């Protein structure tokens with residue numbers, strides 16, 4: 001199974017490369033292409049819209065109409081996905097998670113291991 005392992009490693013390397021060199025002129029954070037066997041994040045309509053959320057990290061919204069934000073609100077974290085294509089941005093949110101689990105989801109999202 002060494003072939004499978006090296007293929008997996010190659011795809012992880014490509015994911016990291018696309019994170020760091022998506023567009024050499026853009027300093028923003030970019031999500032990697034979806035990796036094989038990626039986990040599906042359950043995206044839900046915006047909840048508790050009135051509650052203020054602090055943006056902890058965000059991906060570039062210049063290079064892509066689809067941007068992600070890691071948000072903190074009330075001691076939990078969640079990811080907000082905003083798609084700007086029409087006149088009305090479409091916003092969806094992941095479930096609220098404790099810090100460590102949410103940051104793992106955020107990292108998997110950036111690496112293309114979750115989407």
Ligand SMILES: [Zn+2]
Nearest residue numbers: 026028060063
């Ligand atoms: Zn960019």
